[in-house]
Structure formats: C-alpha cells, structure tokens
Amino acid sequence: MDQIFTAAFLVPLFAAGVRMGAPLVFGSVGDVLSEKTGVMNIALEGEMLIAALLSFMAAYSSGSLLAGVLVGGFAGLVSALVIAFWGISRRQDQSVVGIMFNIFALGFTNFLYRATFGVRTDRAGVEILATIKIPVLSDIPYIGEIFFQHNILVYLAFIGAVAVWFVMKYTKFGLQVTAAGENPKAAAAAGVNVVRLRYTGYMFSGFMAGIGGAFLSLGNVGTFTENMTSGRGFICLAITILSRWNPLFAVIAAFLFGTVEALQLRLQAMGADLPYQFFVALPYIVTLISLVIFGRNIRAPKDLGNVYNKESR
C-alpha cells in the first residue's frame, strides 16, 4: 500500500489523529491528576456525556459557544463533586460508584434532552467551534497542518496537558498530589489536607472531562446525540495507564488512539479487503495490546483506589 506512505495521506491522517485524540486528552489528563491523588475516575464516561448535553444546551440557549464550553466544564465538575461525595467523603468503593454514575448519566441525559427539546423535526444545532490557524506556525509544511489548524479546544487540550505536567513536576501542589496518592498518611502528617486534595483532583478531572464532552458536542457536530460519548471515557482510563500517569505521555497515547481510529476509517475508504468489524474493533485491539506491552512493570500510585480514612489506624 504505497498510497499510505505519502504526505497527502499521512498529514491529514495525523491531523485527524490530533483532532480525534483531543477529547481523550481532556479526559485522561484530568484522570492522571485525579489518579495521582489516589482516586480513579471510572465515571469519566458519564461526566463527559452529561457535559456534552449541558454544554450544548447552554450554547444553544445563550448563543455563545464560550458559555457552552464553560458550562460543559462546570457540569463535569459538579458531576465529579457528587461522585466524590460518595467516593471520598462517604468512603464508598470508587469503582462501584463510578459504574453506577455512568448508568445514571445515560438515562439522565436522555431524560433531560427530551424534557428540554422534545422531539422536533428541525434540528436543534449550533455552529461548531471555528478552526483557528495559528499565524506563522500553521504555515510550516506538514507540521502546520497537523498541529496548528484546529479549533481552540484542541490547543487548550495541549496547553492543559503541559500545564498539568508543569504543576505536577515543579510546584508544591504537585508534590502534595503525588504524596496523597502514594502515602496519604504521610501526606496528612506533613500537613496536607488529603481529603480536600482528592476532592480537588477529582473535580479537576471532572472539569476536564466536561470540556472533553463539550468538545464532542460543540467542537465536532454542533448538536447532542444520545450516548454520543460511545465509550470514550473508558478509553481515557486505558490511556491514563498507558501514559504511566504522565500528562505529556497521555497526550501521545491519546494521539495514538486517535490516529488508529482515523486510520481505520481511511483504510476502509480505500477499500481494504477486510470485514468492517475488524476496522471498528482495531482501536480497541491496539489499546489492549499496548496495555500489555507498555503497561508492564508500571508503578501505579500506591494508594490508588483505596479509601482514605483519617482516623483509621
């Protein structure tokens, strides 16, 4: 397939990989921080879905995409707050609560969408976020097209990832985050408020997932469709592991996943002679295999998933 190794094929492929990876970057970068504090955000899927709807509703009623994105982030944050109440304050099993929240979100968005928009023949839609070409950078051959001709949220995803990486590596907050996930008792003894820190991490993760959800509805299609996250939240969890809890690696892993997804669409269109089911399953197979290959000997935060109880001995 010499068609594949041409700039005309590869450049748009990688550009699409960036585009499709961006919502995953939001989800997984947030989750990286949250998992570093010791809480796994299994509810990403549900948070994204609720945010996708609410951001669309806000953008639709206000006419402002910015308002939509902000509401999306806020919706994710509030969802996370609710889950955190169960998972951190009430010390319930985080994965059980997360799974239940995902189930809840599917029904809730259906309910809310219908209650708000009813069933209409015309389509409730908004303009999607415009593509912004970064001056100068977007003119670089190949690179410009791949990285610098996207909507604002794609850039924000990258900036967000770098910012989280910087904060985790160079600030006291970053040290505290890792300490809370490694040894919460030691962190507490050092004066860190572990519960508050875990809330912060989790809600940040919810906020990011919310922006990721807004990306789906406002960045891609300008409307909400039922269950539009289609499992992306779970992929984000896999990416978090692949990234070894490093936000920059999370960007790379998300990009990898997006590219495989983009690739399968292109291979199909080019008439590759395989059943389509194989292509549809391909990104998941790749993720599974990379988990096995790159996921070996990784060191997860020691206290990940454990309930922190201040007064326990």
Add this chain to the structure above:
Amino acid sequence: MKQTPLLELKGITKTFGDFTANDSINLKVYRGEVHAVLGENGAGKSTLMNIIYGIYKPDRGDILLSGQSVKIQSPRDALRHGIGMVHQHFMLVGMYSAIENVCLMGEDSALSLTNKKKTEEKLNELKKRYGIEVDLHSPVEQLSIGMQQKVEILKLLYTGADVLIFDEPTAVLPPQECDALFDVIKNLVRQDKGVIFISHKLEEVLYISNYITVLTKGRITGQIHTEEADKETIVRMMVGEDVLPPDFAARRAVGTPGPVVLEGEGLYARDDRHVYTLQGVDIQIHAGEIVGVAGVEGNGQVELAEVLAGVRKARKGGRVKIDGQEVSTKNARAFIDNNIAYVPADRNYVGSVPDFPLYENWILRNNHPPMKGPFLDYGEIRREAENAMKSYDVRARGVEERSANLSGGNLQKFILARALEKHPKALICEYPTRGLDIKATWFVRDRILRAREAGMGVLMISGDFEELFSLADRILVLYGGKIVGEVRPETTTVRKVGMMMMGVNGHESD
C-alpha cells in the same frame, strides 16, 4: 525552671464508642525537657499523641501552648503551632528524597514553585546545628531505617517545631543507632526544644527522660521526676503489683541438637519492590534448637523467613531442603504439607484474614482441613479451634468472633496455637512478641521454648535483644542480605551483636 509549660494537656478524654482510650489526661511539657510517656501497648499512648497532633479530635479537654488554649484540627494546625511528630511508621513518601519530603511541608501556597536549592541549604544548616548526618538526595525508601528517622526529625525541625513527639522511636533501631538518636534528642533539648518520648522500654526512659508519665488502660497511673524513679517504682505504676519476669535463659538447651530439619543453601530473594535483599544465605536448623536471627530491618531477615516458610521464591538457584529432601520454593503447599509452621510478623493481614471468624481462620495455611466428603467439615473445624483456644488461653467471645476484633496478644496466641497444633517439624516466627503486652509476651516465649523442648527446630527473627539472648541457642546476624556472624548468646554481648548488625566487625564472632 518552672516557667509556663510549652505544652499542657488538661483533662483530655477520647472515646471510641464505649471504649475510653484516654481518660482525663493531664500532662505538662517544658522547654529543654524530655517528657517520657510510658505504657504498654494499648494503654492509650498513641491515641494521646494523635490527639496532640490533630489526627484525632478529643471528646473533652484542652490543649494549651505556652499557656494559650489552642484548637488543633489537623496535622497542619499542629505544625503551624510548632508541634511535630516522629511516627513509629515514618510518615515519608518513599519515592521522594529528603528534600522533596521537606518541600511538601510548610506554609507557602500550594501553587508556589518548589525551591529545592533553598530547602537544601536550610537543611544543611539544620544538619550542622543538630549534628544530624543524612543523605538528602536519594529516595528515602532506599535509606536505612535510622536514616529515615533522621529525615523525619529534620523535616520537623525545618518547619520550626518546638515540641517534638517521638512515638516509640527505638522500636525499629539497632543499639548503635539508638545511641545516635539519643544524642540527637539531647541536642534538641539543649537547644530549648520540648520533647515527648513515648516508649515501653524502661531502661531507655530512665536514661533519656527528665520526667515520666505512666499510662495504663487510658489513665495516668503515675507521674514522677526521673531522678526520683527506679525500675521497681515504675513497674509498680504500670502493672499495679510486683511481678517478676520468668527466667527463660535458664531453660536453654543443653546437650547436642538433633538432626537438621530445615536447610537453605545459597538463598537469594527479592523483596516486594524487586530488590535483592537476601544475597546468598546458607542456614541449617536442627531439631530441638532455636536459631535467632538479628539484623536491622530490611536486611533480608524477613525474606529469609519467607523463603524458608515457602511463601517467597528463592532465586538464583537457591535450594531449600526439608529433612534432607529438596522442596521447590515455588510451591508453598509443599512446605505446608511438610509441616513447616510459620508465624508471620503481620498478624492482622498475613497471619489471619481480618474479616473471617476465628474458626475460618483456623484452617488458614492448612491443606488438609477436616472434610466431610467434598465439603469442609465446619463442625470439626470449630471443635478444633475451640479446643486450641482453650489450651492457649485465647480470650474471645467464641469461634464466631472476627479475628479483627481480637487484641494483638490474643490473636498472636491464636496464630501460635494454629501453627503448633499439628506438631510441625520446624517453626518459623517473625517478631513473635512485637507489640504484645508483658503477660502475652511471656506466654508466647514460653510456648516457643516448649516447642523446642518438644523437638521442633525453631527459627526466630526478632528485633528484641532480650528475647534473642534469653531464648535463642545461637544467633545469626544478617547484614546486607548476608550472614555476617554467628554467635552464642552466653558468650557475647548485645553491643557486639549490634556492631555486627551495622556491618562493622563482620565475622568477628567471639
């Protein structure tokens, strides 16, 4: 010297449900003074310290700092008020260096950039002032226990703590490091800090402190200036009566030991972090002898015990033989079938399943529990457990009791009963009396001696010199994963063994 106390507790009471852990505790700590709090495990010392440190909230009572009443809601508050605590289990993040661990602390805003240079300078200054020598750059999990303790102390000094609480600081240290610790503490009080020193060891309390408070079952049963105190008074304060410890050393075996029952050749093993902590050990345990193993924690003694008990793989071709027959260390069940009994250090999560009732814990580490056809015969299991609990004086509401609800002493007796009930060939025990009260300790030691008298080979890992010297027939000293010396307790001294544990004077056995 009677100025305002630096720290004063007034009527501190803390209950957990119906259980009173601290009952109206009054206590004063002055600058330049070491105030020892003495008591057995479960006497409420840790609860009290956790209250001072803001981890628990007291039900009643006041905490006064330099005469001012303060509310301490969290460790953060405590640090802000100048109270620091060196925990028994160090509160350090293992993957961080000393500098990073220190950076975690402090008042500056969370989003401020970490300034490692500045922190390092200040730490170096503190090191000089208090005479503490420690590596600031390696991840603390790679440092020795004594070093980690020093990092803890530095961390507190860095935040400007005036009151330093030491929670059983010597429990994990070899004797030489204890001396170094005492030097540090003396330096601290010389610089006008106040120190609370928690311990259950009489000698060191008498050595280091200026004032002693004795806690028993949550109440203060005695307060005395150290210069007025002697051992007998304090023991009386603790147990309320005169009790003499039995003389275990008198029961030392005489004559030649029996044949080798358990043997290890060229044993190498990795710990849970995949680090080789056991680096080639040959060991033979004869029937009818107690082999003591001494060493600073983390020098391979736990891994040695685990390999010999069959729960950790021997690597690099190391072999274990039981009665001369080689048994694969990959197969824990073979060890169980060959009747190698094991009493692990962690009673609550290794030696038992905390949520299981006692009768279910009775058949842990048992390949052939009583069966009725294909099913477990719980009737028989209960009977066995009940009988053993009677003969080992395990006090619990019954076999239905969850093992998590047992006190340390009772649980240890239960585990020992289970290990010895089948008359094993060899008994391997790790820190058998750690954290037990005096009477339970005596009971366990007596049973270990009886096991030897019944012809078992016993391997006993201990951090307690009194225990090693009074029970063991010979003591192996481990350092860096190797045996650096073998001594007979009658012919050596604690100090010599301590030197060997530090890697000094290896092989200089009497």
Add this chain to the structure above:
Amino acid sequence: MKAIDSMRSGALLRRVGIVLLSVLAALALGAVFLIILDVNPFTAYYYLLVRPFSSLNSIGEMTIKMVPILIVGIGVSFTFQTKLSNLGGEGQICLGAIGMTLVGTSSFAQAVGGWYIPVGMLVAALFGACWAGIAGFFKTRFKASEIITTLLLNYIAVQLLSWCVYYPLRDTAGNIPQSAPVAATLPRLIDGNRMNLGLVIALVCVLVYWVVMKRTKFGYRLRVLGGSIKAATFGGISKKKYYLIVMLISGAFAGLAGSIELAGTQTRLLEGLAGSYGFDGVVASLLGMMNPLGVLLSSVLLGALSIGAETMQVRTGVSSLFLNVLEALIVLFILLGFSFFGSGSRRKSKKEKEGE
C-alpha cells in the same frame, strides 16, 4: 470492597430500615424526574414495580430477563469474592452465544436434536471462559488492570459477533445478518408461558455458588484471597492461579448465560443479543452483596424492573432509559444509607479489641 463490608454488619432491623429508606429516597428522587415529565409517579411505579408480578405470564417474562442477569451476576460474584472486577459480561455473553450457535447449527445438532443443548452449553461456557481468560491472563502475567481490559474486550467481542453474523455464521436462507436457527430450543417449564429451563439452570448456578463458596476448600481459598492477599500467600494460595481460575469461572458463567439467551429466547445469533445483561449482572452482584440469595433477589428485582420499564413506557410514555436513572439511584442511595447509619459495628469492635 469496603462499601460492602460495612453493609454486612449491623442489626437486622437496622438494615431493613436502611435499605427501605434508601430505596424510598431513590424512588422519591426518581419521582421528581417523573413529575417533570408530567407523569404521575405512582402510576409509573405501579407499572414498574407491581405489574411484573401481577400474572404468571409476566412473571414468566420476568424470568426471561432475570436468568441471564442472575447467571452473569453469580459469575461476577466469584470475581468480586477475590476483589477482582469482571466488567466484561457483555463480551463473554457474546462469545457464549457464538459457541452455542456453532454447536446448535451444526450437523451434529441436526442429528441429535435437543440433546445438543448440554454440549452447546459446555462449549459456550468454554468460549466465555476463554474470553474472560484473556483478561485473566493479562492480569496475572502483565498486571494489566482487569477493569480496563474486560471493558475493552467487550467492544471487541461485539464486533466479533457482528462479523460472525455477517460472514461465517450467516444464514444462507434469507437476507438478514443472523445465523440459522438452532436445532432445538430450551424446553419450556409451563405451557403457554415463556419461562424455560434456563430458570432451573440459573437456580442451580445459585446453589452451586452457595455450596462452593460456603462449603468447599476452593471457595474458602477464594474468600481468603479476597480478604487479604498476603494471608493467601501465607496460606499457600497462589494469587496468580486463583485469579486466573476465577476469571475463567466468571467467564464460563457469562458464556452459559449467553447460551441460554440464545437457545431459550433468540433461537439464532444476531447483533445486540447481549443487551445490558453484562452490567446488570454486575449491579445484581453488588446489590446482592455477593450473597447467593441476595444476588438472586437483586436479579429478580432487576428483571422485574426491566419488564416493568417496558410496561411503564407503554402505559405512560416514560422512556425505558429512565430505568437507568432509577437503578443507579437505588444503588447509590443504599451505599449512602449504609455509610451513614451502617457503621454501628466499628465502635463495638474497638471495645472488644481493647477490653480483653
């Protein structure tokens, strides 16, 4: 699962109260949603909760839904006992259904008729076990989180099933992407009622689970592993071995559920066959707290809710997706209820611990 531990303790009356209040609170909150939709909540709840039990026929329908949930729930309970989470029920059901189809449409099945069913079930269980075994193998060999791998395997299994009905297993007669019908269906228990032999098999599964967990060395070992991994090592119980075995077992159960859904209800392989049984099984196991009878009752509840939701949609127009909201609320409120009021045991234990 700490959440569950806290539930196991406490007096009977107290727990009845907690569960009751939690369910009521969840229903009350759900009622708010219904009122917004302009639906009388009492009417809706009548169809949702009471109607499914109103006739033998609807009870029969309920069992059809309940059986796969129950069997998957039992399988998942095995993994929860060791504190592993098998969220791959959906994929394992798909694989089981494929296995059943392979046997059921073979010439062997044509020859022996209904007798192919036990063979088919065995093959289905084997297929399901292998699928879960992949996750189990990755867990034990590469330490890959079984939560993530089982979820990923679901997506792959759904495509695998789709491929099967499009290509190798497609019925040559007719133009629909589905397999040929199997040679015989599961016998029904009552004439004119859809209740079938699957119910008996499911109940046997419950019994097997109960006996294995409570009365055998194997079950004992699984529980030790779940109680404390280190205690398991101490007891000579190989973590890797039992993790793998337990994943295989739970996969086998899900595969069995797939085969019953296929031979009892669908009669041929088609897409979407696994429905939401995979996650419902997890919910049943959690709600029933891994107790055999509890899982059974939770499955009855979930089966009834799922039939009730259909009736509710028919009668009141409330989307059956509302069920998701209600199901989640019920579980979350029960967890919440126990976290607030179910901690009576801890205090007691402290006292006992110290007061020897």
Add this chain to the structure above:
Amino acid sequence: MKKVKHVLCLLLCVCLSAMLAACGGDGDAAETNADGVRTEVSRIAILLPGYITDQSWNQGAYEGLKSLEEQGYDIAYTEDVQAADMESTFRSYCSEGYDFVIGHGVQYGDACVRVAQDYPDVYFFITGNPPAGDNLPGNIAFYDYKEYEGAFVCGALAALQSESGIIGYIGGGDNSTQASDKNAFIEGAKYADPDVDVRTVITGTFNDSSMGRETALAMIEQGVDVILQTCDETGLGAFEACEEQGVYCIGYTSDQSSLVEGDLCLTSLLVKVPEMITSQLDIIASGEFGGLENPGLKEGVIALAPFSSAVSEEVQNQVNEIAQQIMDGEIVITPNYNSQG
C-alpha cells in the same frame, strides 16, 4: 446466618416499596378484545431500533405515528430495542392490548413471528423482508421496500455531480438494507460513469455523530466530493463535515436539505416511512392484511427529494431518466445483501 437475614431485608424492601407504589396505582385499563376478522385497529405501537430524535429512520416512523395519533389512534413507541429485548417488548405491547404492533426494521422479523403465533388477534407489521421459513403467520405483513433502487439513483446522481470522480458512501452497518444500499449505490454510480471511484466506510454505529464527521472528513481528504450517508445520527456528523468542507451530500429517509447549509444537500433518499405505516391501516380495513410487499420507486415509497439548486438541469434530467427506467423495469437491480462487495 447473618447474610440470609440481610437478603430477607432486601426482599422485604422490594415488596414494601412495590406495595407502596401500588397504593397510588390506578389499576389496569380494560383489555381490548374483538372476535372475528378485524378490519379496524385502534391502538398502534412501534418498536424502534434507535432514538426518535435521529432526524431519519426512527424519527420518520415516529412522525408517521404522530399523524395517526392526530387521527384519533392510541399510539405508543419504544426506542432502542435491541435483540435482547425484542420479544419481550412485542409481548408487553400485545398483553397491554395494542392491536397493531410494528417492528421498525428487518431485525425484528424473527421475534415478531414467534410472538404473532401467540397473539392471532393482533396485527403485526415489519418494515423489512421476512425471515426464512415457510410457515409465517397470516397476521404479519412484511414490507420489503426497495430502498436500494433509491440508492442506485443516488449513486448515479453522485457520479454525475462529482467533479473529482470520487464519491463516497457512509453506512451504519447494522443490517441488510444497509448492505444492499451500499452495493446499489456503487452499481448506480458505475452505471452513470463507469470510471467513477466509490469509497465506502461502515462506521459500525448509528449514533456516534463525532465518528460520522471524522469519516466524512477522511473521505473528503481522499478527494471524495459527494457523499451519501445512511446512518441516522452518525450521518448528522457527516453533514457537519460536508458543510465545513463545502462538499455535496445526500440525505437519507426524510428531506434533510434543511440540515445542511446552502445548496450542498443535493437531494435526499426518501423512504416514506410515515406512508408505509399509514397505508397498512387501509390494508387492514380492506381485510387483505398480511404477506410480503415489495414496493419501490414505482410505488412512490422510495423517492428522491427535490433537487437543490446545485444540481444542473442536465444532471437532473439524466437522473430522472434513470429513475424512470427503473420504474419502467428497463433497469433491473438485483439486491446484493452481502455487506462486503
């Protein structure tokens, strides 16, 4: 045993809450029944494979149903009915007294046949071809409309309209209708222009609009300049991409020109779902219900929406002629239900 007690309390709670709910219940509505051959139905229900908000296949059915409601019929619908729930949903409608139950899609055939035998008084209707087998009950009607005829014409239109000579088809991938559409689209395109290059992608989902958008973008990169989508909500995303890139597209099921800006939506492949459903009522009235029908372009069940201004007069004529030829039987299309080529 403690655990048993716990379980008992769970049971108790379920029962109590059920009873509580029952207190407020208003009891059953009267079950309907009528003996003899019925020529009239009053309560109509439909099982949908997707959501009624998809602007497409499902929404069309919903609109048909709504128009019946205005005529005084009692209607109900259930969305997203997957294989696991098909039969029980059919049964719950039957037992709730609905006398005309529709399965909206070929996949409902099997379950319907099983249910229909138990409810001979109820009329059933499947919008697709019947499952294999001889003994189909008489109370089911199948409606195997020739959607592929429309797809053929769309293929021709796309080929004629394309400047690059590359056109695309995006399918959801779930059923034989889709496969025959895809194959007829290719056939039609080749008929109009033997050199045309047709790119096809099956997304595997009908409700992931983001995926639809990316699929269309991927095609557009490869030079595709006319796209037909037949994948409901996923297709909405494809429209978004077409709009963004200024590429022509063809709508599906209903006239979707309003969903795309300007004149980019060339036409729509109309499947007159509402008419399909309403026409059955006339058939029931005539007493001739049942069996299989095969309507297509000729019968007007499949049609093209009005062309947009972007389609030249000439192309319009050519396309109309091809459509006419199909109606006249001059072009005979053999449906190919195999999704792979």
